[in-house]
Amino acid sequence: MKYVDEFRDPDMARSLLREIERLVAKIDVCRHRPLALMEVCGGHTHAIFKFGIETMLPDAIELVHGPGCPVCVLPMGRVDDCIALAETPGVIFTTFGDAMRVPGSKKSLMQAKAEGADVRMVYSPLDALALARQNPEKEIVFFGLGFETTMPSTALTILQAEREAIGNFSLFCNHITIIPTIKAILDSPEMQLDGFLGPGHVSMVIGTRPYRFICEHYRRPMAIAGFEPLDVLQSVWMVLKQIAEGRCEIENQYNRVVPEGGNRAALSAVARVFELREFFEWRGLGSIDHSGVRARAAYARYDAERKFSVPAVRIADPKSCQCGEVLKGVIKPWECKVFGSACTPEKPLGALMVSSEGACAAYYQFGDIDKVHERTDAA
């Protein structure tokens, strides 16, 4: 594949790995414990497992798979709200496909659909708006989900609905923001991270400046990374180089896509439509201040939470679930008590087993649980 294979060149990977080995040898801390680097974004987690990147890195580097999978961090109570909306008579509930299997306290959207709710998969919020045009007698609710990456398309869809005066379209808003979440992880007393691979797609929207506090206040280096395997390796190399040279900066590996100032048009649409919520509940991490958004009062008529009544019951994560510790890098997925037994991709108990971008599901499906053992084999 042209323009893809160039970023997957195994020879280039080998030379990057040699450079990484060389840097690791220089970094003192590696001699006592592995360096922990967190990839914040679920897209990176997926790429790391799909290409087997973790099995290529030296043992002195440990990748910690962060909270950047919006499907995974959605709390159960919000899924229950989705189902309540989907089961409201006259409603067509539209969602991205990967949210279909996420378990609520009683059922998933997929089960609700099987029981008769009109749940439809869409690829874009504009598809949902088209359904609203085609079905004026129905109420179309769009399940808005994701970080700053998907927020602009939802905002633009609401602006479009307003322009066309479409009254039967609304948004069940579960958009979340990445910065407060990274901050919450950095503030956690158990935190043991040495550096970050920054989220490429989010940064394409917000730019590189909002991350400055990470290096200025918390003294941790970051490289904003692309999603091809060479992007990931190069970003690991960039972070290591910073550590080896005693620097602490926000570097941009993904500069073919991410501009320093972000995407101004996208940001202004987001600012026009959305405002920060006081707090938002995350599965595995609990409540984080200012980490979610909702439609501003001027767009209240497009807000499904104001238009319909949703149960809004808070449901605690199962006690046995250790997703929070995995997210902060305190334990590895397979060290969780229920990993692979009570919690599997077919019957996920915790957030991280839900989507293939979740760290636990990725380990379960793709990962070398016996990584060390495997290396011995290869030798």
Place this chain on the structure above:
Amino acid sequence: MKVAAPRQATNGHARRRGRVSVPTITLAHGGGGKAMRDLIDDVFVSVFDNPALAPLDDQARFALSDLTAMGDRLAFTTDSYVVDPLFFPGGDIGKLAVNGTVNDLAVGGARPLYLSCGAIIEEGLSVETLRTIARSMAEAAAACGVAIVTGDTKVVPRGACDRLFINTSGIGVIRKGIQLSADSARPGDVVLVNGVLGDHGAAILNARGDMALSSPVESDCAALHGLIDDVLAAAPSLRFIRDATRGGLATVLNEIALAAGVGIEIQETRTPIREEVKGFCEILGLDPLYLANEGKMVCVAPEEQARAALDAMRANGLGREAAIIGRVTEQRPGRVVMQTAFGGRRIVDMLVGEQLPRIC
């Protein structure tokens, strides 16, 4: 290959065939009366034409002596076809319903002989559509040398099914001495496929049109019994064959690993996948290892016969791009591991949930 005509059960004097004169199927065509008789005569019997079917008894009858002359075990299988859309690049539901069931027989080492055809039709389907599909079934059956010897038609109200569902069951005979089973795979054995993977899945998804991607990929829908004959002749100790339909290559490999309690290791660089299909999967976030095929099989061969099996595949039109993709190993029993082209390793697990509904 010709199949012996099944014995005729009745004295078989000629009966005048009915005809359908309306353009659309209605509930009357499933009512058991004249309209149904006309539909069956006109659309199905006329094209499936064979002596076992013509008398329209409730069953087809075969002489046991004909069957025992061909082998020592019967193979019997069934499969239902609900593919959406009914017509897609490279085939249609009719061709799929014949080839799919023929393949299910052939991968067990059976010579496919007789098929049934059960059609569940939604009222409102055009007679012409049904006629085209029946003709396609007849052509596919003739090409495979199998006869469609019994059938059933039901018409259901609008909404009770989606246009047309077809079930085919099949009977074949397994030659003496052939013993294929998943649990016979042994460490050191070699894993082969007969060509590029994922074409059917990509073609169907593309034909649905909701992706608005233009791609020339066609379904690989094909009957594999001839290819299997060639491979078995060249590599008689072959351990196992399975057609990689729903769930794709990944699912078959996992089934083998679990059944035989062995590990399987494949190489991404040796696994043949079309560039277009790779690109398609890249855009949609799909994994081609899980995409459905309708003319691809996975074989496990003992190492000493792997070359012969590969050469036999490549000499057949349906195996020109055949490849050895990996090995059966002792390590990690029950697991499938892939060496990625990038240089890493990853587990290839069973598919959870569904990647795409109504693919066959």
